[in-house]
Amino acid sequence: MNQPIDQLAQRLRELPLDHPRPGPITVRVLVAAGRPAPARRLPRLAIAVAVLLAALPVAWGVLYFSPATAAALADASGPGGFSHEILDNFGLGTENITAQNSSATSSGYKVQLVGAYADSIRTVVLLKSDPPAYASGFMQLTDQFGTTYNPHNGEGNLLTGDQVLSFEPASWLAMNTGMRFTLTFNELELLDGSSVRGSWTVKGVVLLKTGTLLHAPPPGPLGSGMIRFTEVRYVGRVISIQAEVRGVSLDGEVPPVKQGAKPSPRFQVELAPIDGSLGKPASFGWSSSGDVTKLQLLFVNVDPGTYHLVLALAGEGELQRSLVVG
Amino acid sequence: MSDSGGSRRNEGMSAAASADLVGQTLPVTAARFCEQYAVAVCRFAAMAARTPSEADDIAQEALLRAVRGLSSFDTRRGSIEAWLWRIVANVAHDHQRAERRRFALWTRLSRFWDPPAESAESLALDRIDNSRLLEAVREMPPRDRTMLALRFGADLDLRAVGLALGMSEATAGTAVRRALGKLRIALEVTPT
Numbered sequence: 001m002n003q004p005i006d007q008l009a010q011r012l013r014e015l016p017l018d019h020p021r022p023g024p025i026t027v028r029v030l031v032a033a034g035r036p037a038p039a040r041r042l043p044r045l046a047i048a049v050a051v052l053l054a055a056l057p058v059a060w061g062v063l064y065f066s067p068a069t070a071a072a073l074a075d076a077s078g079p080g081g082f083s084h085e086i087l088d089n090f091g092l093g094t095e096n097i098t099a100q101n102s103s104a105t106s107s108g109y110k111v112q113l114v115g116a117y118a119d120s121i122r123t124v125v126l127l128k129s130d131p132p133a134y135a136s137g138f139m140q141l142t143d144q145f146g147t148t149y150n151p152h153n154g155e156g157n158l159l160t161g162d163q164v165l166s167f168e169p170a171s172w173l174a175m176n177t178g179m180r181f182t183l184t185f186n187e188l189e190l191l192d193g194s195s196v197r198g199s200w201t202v203k204g205v206v207l208l209k210t211g212t213l214l215h216a217p218p219p220g221p222l223g224s225g226m227i228r229f230t231e232v233r234y235v236g237r238v239i240s241i242q243a244e245v246r247g248v249s250l251d252g253e254v255p256p257v258k259q260g261a262k263p264s265p266r267f268q269v270e271l272a273p274i275d276g277s278l279g280k281p282a283s284f285g286w287s288s289s290g291d292v293t294k295l296q297l298l299f300v301n302v303d304p305g306t307y308h309l310v311l312a313l314a315g316e317g318e319l320q321r322s323l324v325v326g
Numbered sequence: 327m328s329d330s331g332g333s334r335r336n337e338g339m340s341a342a343a344s345a346d347l348v349g350q351t352l353p354v355t356a357a358r359f360c361e362q363y364a365v366a367v368c369r370f371a372a373m374a375a376r377t378p379s380e381a382d383d384i385a386q387e388a389l390l391r392a393v394r395g396l397s398s399f400d401t402r403r404g405s406i407e408a409w410l411w412r413i414v415a416n417v418a419h420d421h422q423r424a425e426r427r428r429f430a431l432w433t434r435l436s437r438f439w440d441p442p443a444e445s446a447e448s449l450a451l452d453r454i455d456n457s458r459l460l461e462a463v464r465e466m467p468p469r470d471r472t473m474l475a476l477r478f479g480a481d482l483d484l485r486a487v488g489l490a491l492g493m494s495e496a497t498a499g500t501a502v503r504r505a506l507g508k509l510r511i512a513l514e515v516t517p518t
Contacts, residue, residue: 005506007451008513012463012478015456017372020382022364026357029364029389033356107379197379 028108082114082126083162086155090124090164091238091300092117097126098206106198109133109188113202118179119209120233121240121298123149123167125183132161133196137187139165144180147171153283158191170208178207211235217309217323223248223316227295234302234325239271241297241309250286250293254314266314271299271323274306356393364389366480367414373475374418376464388417404489411482411490415472422468454513462512470505477502 087093097115104111111133115126127135134156141149149167156163170179182203188196211233219228225248233240252266272279280302286295304326312318368385375381392413399409463474476487488498 004451004510005503008506008510009478011451011454011459012373012474013481015373015459015478017369017460017479019378020368020371020385022360022368025368025382025385025389026360026364028386029360029393030356032386032390033393106383197377198383199380 082128083157083160086157086162086164087126088301089155090166091236091302092124092164096236098204100126100202100204100206102202102204104200104202106200107188107196109196109198109200111135111188111200111202113183113204116181116204116206117236118170118206119235119238120169120175120211121235121238122152122169123179123181123206125165125167125181125204127156127163127165127202129161129163129188131190132158133188133190134158134163135165135185135187135200136189136195137185137197139183139185141167141181141183143170143174143182144177145171145173147174152285158189175208175210178205180205209235214239214323214325217321220319220321221317222311222319223313225316227311227319229321232323237301237303239297239299239302239323239325241299243295243297245286245293245295246291248313248316249288250295250313252314264314268312268314269297270310270312271302272308272310274308274322279308279310355396359393359396360389363392363410367410370414370475370480371418373460373463373479374468374471375421380421384414384418384421388414391417407482407486408489411476411480411486412492414480415476415490418472418475419468422472451513459513462509465512466505466508469501470508473498473502473505474509 082094082097084094087097096117098117100113100116102113109129109131111127111129113125114128117124117126123141125141129135135154139151141151143149147170149170152166152168154163154165165183169175180203182201184199184201186197186199188198188200190196212235214232214234216229216232219226221227222245225246227243227245229241229243231240231242250267253263254266256263267284269282269284270279271282280299283298283300284296286293288294302325305324307323307325309321309323310318311320364385367389368381371381371385371388372378375384392410395413399406403409463471466474472491473487476482476490477484482490484499484502485495487502488495491498493501
């Protein structure tokens with residue numbers, strides 16, 4: 001009766017386990033052991049005194065679920081040394097960013113959360129990795145209420161390790177209390193195209209900017225369909241426009257004009273200043289359900305003024321609307 | 327249950343050898359300590375972790391924590407092996423706790439059940455390749471994985487397994503036997 005069990009035990013003993021390899025692990029351990037150990041936690045006595053002094057149960061609850069108080073006390077200056085170019089592509093400057101100080105190390109890669117920004121359009125985190133890499137793989141951003149936020153987009157510099165990731169905006173609850181967030185991901189991409197698996201978790205606190213609601217343009221025809229603008233919001237030099245499209249699909253590409261060129265998307269959007277200067281292309285995305293397509297447009301680095309919003313669907317038609325920003 | 331017939335790489339280390347490792351200054355002690363235990367810790371991590379990268383993390387973190395604690399290790403409180411494997415088991419436990427949260431949903435979504443194609447007795451273990459065996463171990467619950475990894479990965483005897491996990495030798499023996507039984511069942515129902 002025990003024979004299969006004994007066989008199994010023997011097989012497990014003899015199982016070749018060639019990863020992890022002791023040699024590289026030993027080297028990493030000896031190198032790390034040569035560095036100073038992370039600061040130890042406070043002595044128990046100090047913790048006990050702090051607990052007695054702080055009326056902790058109530059204070060902790062307020063600070064945890066309403067980090068507005070904690071964040072207001074934190075350093076609000078921008079993170080030093082972070083790529084201004086990447087920040088600019090997200091319509092952000094260091095003055096908008098709340099500095100953070102949380103880091104995680106896995107598989108020999110240290111990822112530091114250096115800053116965060118949140119408004120009613122998006123939640124943005126700034127990471128710096130050492131050695132330089134780009135966070136990817138399974139990625140999750142959650143807040144103190146357990147809400148999970150999907151990633152929108154991201155941009156990074158694989159030479160410096162600077163990276164900006166943008167997620168969905170905070171829930172109404174976190175919008176009012178401030179957001180205590182946790183970012184987890186399990187993969188880093190490297191410059192040579194390879195990737196490193198691991199587990200990184202960083203935590204931060206950020207207050208939310210609500211911005212202003214602008215007058216939504218009137219609905220109109222878009223080719224054989226109709227578009228209705230449901231919300232236009234302006235915050236931190238970024239405009240977010242939400243709309244519903246019915247009766248026409250935005251999918252598809254236009255074949256390239258020149259041989260060897262790339263095809264272009266069939267649906268294009270531009271926000272052009274009324275003075276005729278160069279327009280701004282949109283970052284946009286949509287999801288369709290039945291005949292209805294929910295569309296979100298995002299324009300960054302938009303100054304107050306009057307603009308033409310131009311939506312073009314190749315082969316179908318174009319719609320132009322005025323938009324007053326500010 | 328008679329899984330005691332295998333080799334015992336780690337139980338034979340003498341008290342003198344253990345004491346020899348303690349009390350020296352870094353990096354000599356750390357290097358010798360790693361040389362002595364890294365293979366077993368890595369074998370443990372390979373079985374106790376769900377993924378190769380997590381195995382890396384567990385092995386590195388456990389050894390580093392032990393190396394950093396060497397200077398404060400007190401021989402009067404037990405053998406250095408027992409002390410090391412308690413650290414290793416704790417590090418694995420910490421990782422597995424985080425992993426349980428991450429993988430709970432994934433497991434719920436991806437787990438499927440196929441009826442066994444053959445009985446336990448007809449199962450030919452030698453037909454199961456090593457990668458499938460390791461995969462089956464890694465699919466087991468964290469506690470069972472730790473048991474099997476300490477017993478067969480690190481090749482500890484049952485007393486040492488018990489010491490690492492804070493249980494008696496008899497309890498450790500029962501837990502290892504139960505984990506082996508679960509593994510056998512898992513191998514029966516895993517589609518080939």
